[in-house]
Amino acid sequence: MTEASTVVRVAARGEGVTADGRHVPFAAPGDRLLENGMIEAGPHHQTPPCRHFPECGGCQLQHLDDAAWSQFIVDRIAGALAGQGLSAEIRAPALSPPRTRRRATLHAEPSGRVGFAVEKSHAIVDLAECHVLAPELFALVAPLRRLIHVLRPRRRLDIHLTLADQGVDLLVNGIMPEGLAAAEAITAFAETNRLARMAFDEGYGPEARWEPDAVTITLGGVPVPLPPASFLQATREGEAALVQAVKSIVGEASIVADLFAGLGTFAFAMPGRVYAAEAGREAIMALKAAAARSHRQVFTEHRDLYRRPLTPAELDRFGAIVIDPPRAGAKEQAEALAASRAPRLAYVSCNPSSFARDVKVITEGGWQIDWIQPVGQFRWSTHVELAASLSRNS
Structure with missing residues (x-):
């Protein structure tokens, strides 16, 4: 095995690059590309912790340890400069650390599938686990599936989740539920899951259906009003x-x-x-x-x-x-x-x-x-x- 077949860096889109310039998907620095096309794992290649990797588009680099991920970040900046x-x-x-993301956008199908999109696809990975979302956000995935069945959307929905001072702020884009059954289901969902706010937007601006207290996010020690789906x-x-x-x-x-x-x-x-x-x-x-x-x-x-x-x-x-x-x-x-x-x-x-x-x-x-x-x-x-x-x- 020659040094030319050793992965020396990770390119901008996440693929490993060998010393002789070949691009190898899901390879880490120190890995070796074998003659049969297989990868021999090196010291920076870790076992991806999530069952959905690499199908789920939420992550591209779960095969890298922290040292390799850090070097990737430094290389991206140095290369741009x-x-x-x-x-x-x-x-x-x-x-x-893992499981610390406090804001994310998930997608939901009328069938009840809820998750991130497949890499380079509109298909949705139905999340059974997630190693990046804060636990408070991931805990809503299963309840959201049940709510979707009640609301019966006709098209795919975008669900914006943000962890605010008062709890999870949830905005659903693509539907404006109507009727008593929908109203009761939304109230029950919000109460049971202790949401800070639940709002819907069909294209004309968010309409809050649940907000017992004004929602804020504390920045620099100051509680700031939090508009739905804010950055x-x-x-x-x-x-x-x-x-x-x-x-x-x-x-x-x-x-x-x-x-x-x-x-x-x-x-x-x-x-x-x-x-x-x-x-x-x-x-x-x-x-x-x-x-x-x-x-x-x-x-x-x-x-x-x-x-x-x-x-x-x-x-x-x-x-x-x-x-x-x-x-x-x-x-x-x-x-x-x-x-x-x-x-x-x-x-x-x-x-x-x-x-x-x-x-x-x-x-x-x-x-x-x-x-x-x-x-x-x-x-x-x-x-x-x-x-x-x-x-x-x-």
């Missing part, structure tokens, strides 16, 4: 790692800009005054209400940062800037950041490619990358998150 001619110190990834960091551990990294970058800055602020994950963790900009109306209104009730110095603006990014003159007023854009990145805002004179920048990203593209623009404006903290909060997936520290060249 190299593609832009950049390099930086990349710290050891912060990995979320949150996927795990508490992942959120804590990102917040810690951002706080270390911001330091003691007396006034901070939080761009693409969402519900305030970073805004409420900052020590000084915060300007928070967000395009989502429900999110920014929730942030504003929470700031007012908690008497925090967070000043909000409903602002589309793609159409109307902050100008260099506006950015220059802040001692530090935090930016956490969607997967597409923030090209227009990056151009303004490059021209600004703010001293410190925390860039949080869920897409190494758009991050590297934006940071290339920013560094060309006289900034440098100090370090990058990767975060693996989508357990055993190819999804990568990070927080990067940038500062002005002296």
Whole structure:
């Protein structure tokens, strides 16, 4: 067996790559590709813990141990930077443990099947176990099957689950149940499973059918109103790692800009005054209400940062800037950041490619990358998150 047949890395989509460039599905670094096409497991190849792997699209990397998964995350970021001619110190990834995902979208068929979609397919894996979902979320899978039979949907449903302060917040997209039998079934389901809220949306906006108390999510010690299916960091551990990294970058800055602020994950963790900009109306209104009730110095603006990014003159007023854009990145805002004179920048990203593209623009404006903290909060997936520290060249 030659060294050419040894798997040396894991590619972006999760397949192993041998030293001579062959791609091998479900192979880990250190595995060997035998002449008959079989894989001889190496030191980083673990037995996948879930019976649904690899059919279920919820995970792609259950065959990797934590060391190999960490290296995959680092390689993804380093590769994206190299593609832009950049390099930086990349710290050891912060990995979320199994069974800690606090938000997820499952799918349900009229037949009662409930689960994630099959990889690269619309078919649904009927979940019998799950090693990534928080137990509070997975506990609803079997009861949901029974509820689906009562509601009798005519098409596939999307079920958004979020673990809020008061319990599980559940939004069902694709149906608006009518009639006494449906109403009684929904109430019984919500009561029995101690839901925080249950809402339905047939395309005209969510309608809550059960919400005994106002639903909140605590961010930075502040209870924030939680609109249905709102964006949150996927795990508490992942959120804590990102917040810690951002706080270390911001330091003691007396006034901070939080761009693409969402519900305030970073805004409420900052020590000084915060300007928070967000395009989502429900999110920014929730942030504003929470700031007012908690008497925090967070000043909000409903602002589309793609159409109307902050100008260099506006950015220059802040001692530090935090930016956490969607997967597409923030090209227009990056151009303004490059021209600004703010001293410190925390860039949080869920897409190494758009991050590297934006940071290339920013560094060309006289900034440098100090370090990058990767975060693996989508357990055993190819999804990568990070927080990067940038500062002005002296």
